[in-house]
Amino acid sequence: MTYFPGISDDEFLRGDIPMTKQEVRILVLNKAKIRPTDIIIDIGAGTGSLSIEAALQAPQGTVYAIERHPEGVDLIRANAVKFGAANVEVISGTAPTALQNIPKADAIFIGGSGGHLQEILKQSNYLLKSNGRLVITAITVETLYEALHTMQAKPEFTVEAFGMQVTRIKHIKTSNMLQALNPIYLITSTKNI
Amino acid sequence: MTYFPGISDDEFLRGDIPMTKQEVRILVLNKAKIRPTDIIIDIGAGTGSLSIEAALQAPQGTVYAIERHPEGVDLIRANAVKFGAANVEVISGTAPTALQNIPKADAIFIGGSGGHLQEILKQSNYLLKSNGRLVITAITVETLYEALHTMQAKPEFTVEAFGMQVTRIKHIKTSNMLQALNPIYLITSTKNI
Amino acid sequence: MTYFPGISDDEFLRGDIPMTKQEVRILVLNKAKIRPTDIIIDIGAGTGSLSIEAALQAPQGTVYAIERHPEGVDLIRANAVKFGAANVEVISGTAPTALQNIPKADAIFIGGSGGHLQEILKQSNYLLKSNGRLVITAITVETLYEALHTMQAKPEFTVEAFGMQVTRIKHIKTSNMLQALNPIYLITSTKNI
């Protein structure tokens, strides 16, 4: 059974927590090349929208969702129940500390770093299996710059990056309105050794 | 005395009325080539942000600001007072009806059409002086399509168009966050006869 | 075996034919929800980049790639050989005429219409199975407008649409340059009956 990522944003419980939008989730999951048995770490999991779609694409694997805000932790758990993603393990805490007892991973997402990007990248590098994929999403100039420079300096990684700007079309009566989502950059690093 | 358009969006009184954003106003005013003595019509004036910057650039001219929502009419008047733009005449009503007693214009802006774009374009064509500039801003697929097709079919006009997507950079503590404004298209038509 | 769409654009043989770019292909394939046994029609297949990724995702299905330019037809065939996509059937001709002997499909892509969009949409509607997905990609204002209006008028379809603007980051020496791809709109219609 093939799982197609693409749960509608409205279906997730979300409170006031920022959420990676559907079109972005689809590209993150594609770039991470999630297989059915993969071990995945989602750092800064927010509402869990990405964790849950990854978990549904890896039904024989496990997703470790790291989140430091209690409201986020509750939302991830509630969303995991809602979408039947029993293989999401929620870890309440701050990376990189919260990463200590997690097994090596096939794919790691970094969606939030709480100001500890360098330490998280170092720990992610250690936790990533050979041929593993690290996908960083950046919504600030600083994360974009630091993610590119840190990963491009590591000869054991192949790095590719792009930005995307999605415009949703909202159909109201006889009009189709153009509504921007915030731009986001994806930096994908594949471990070659 | 040169006037540089570029009042900060936050300085305008705005209520819940949509506003043409600063970067867009600058380009609309540039494309309209506003001179100190110009007669200008602003159809769907909203908060009056564009009307007021046009009025300040045309201190010996007049801006006729047409707006059908009473809340908008009040905001335009209040903003005109706030920025000392005594040469803004606010007309409460719906175009094209509200355009009946307005003199011929050097520049016309269409920012909202209330579903009457074709009639407004017809009346604008009539009201525009020789060498006058008509700048339509489109935030829906329908306005973009109809503005392009109607104006490109008129041999007496030269038409150029582009879209723009602005990303504001918001400096919060040590981060610079990327925040999208909605995309907008500008269709500029110059009357050649 | 899971197939992850995402062949690099550079790997396709492409001549001077326009190509749907990788990030866009990934989203088109996701929105079309391609399953291993699906029958797929790709109208205006160009270089075949989308046909081939669809074929690799549907190894027990068939992709009918319709293309009117002989140079495109040759490129699709050469790319199908290069990527081992034996289940791509190339049809040289113009839609809707070229669609006459094609079986009913689970997914239809429209990437080019040669000025016959209305007839192609009518024929696509007929050819699409129940619960089938029609994904139109638009790079002109006209295709965007007509696709939205035609599909939104059909009560048997659920329509969603968005635009995307990808910025590739090109790493040259110590710089990461921002390079735009052209914007594109995706209009996805799902047949409810």
Place this chain on the structure above:
Amino acid sequence: MTYFPGISDDEFLRGDIPMTKQEVRILVLNKAKIRPTDIIIDIGAGTGSLSIEAALQAPQGTVYAIERHPEGVDLIRANAVKFGAANVEVISGTAPTALQNIPKADAIFIGGSGGHLQEILKQSNYLLKSNGRLVITAITVETLYEALHTMQAKPEFTVEAFGMQVTRIKHIKTSNMLQALNPIYLITSTKNI
């Protein structure tokens, strides 16, 4: 006599030198608030498109156009002649060295830094008059990041920044095609002392 920036890109002689596009020039010139008597420095002037529009807007002032590529130097001179901008002084050389004998300026543009951004910013800070405006255009992640961080660290400057992505609409027969220009960020710093 009001000058409206907005010479068409096609009118400039340009060779293979990259050029700041018209919509961007308009916003750079607006943010720089060019007055008729201003002294302006354009660092990395390229084809001179920005220098020339600034010179036409400051007919009693002077624009110092710094360019290190001989092909660029020739183009700036040829464009200055073509558009009658006698007040453009072309300086062949590399900044910051080439900035040594230039008078203090009301506005400085930095469009290219040749890897010496920090030294150029230091020298620009020195050369900028009180209330002067420094507008940096960034087409790489590095220039964006460094410009923001360097200028935001200087308490004597007020900094604002935004990115823009322009989509030109090209009218071909009955179609209006969407064609992206590369994204660009503008970082404007105003000296408060």
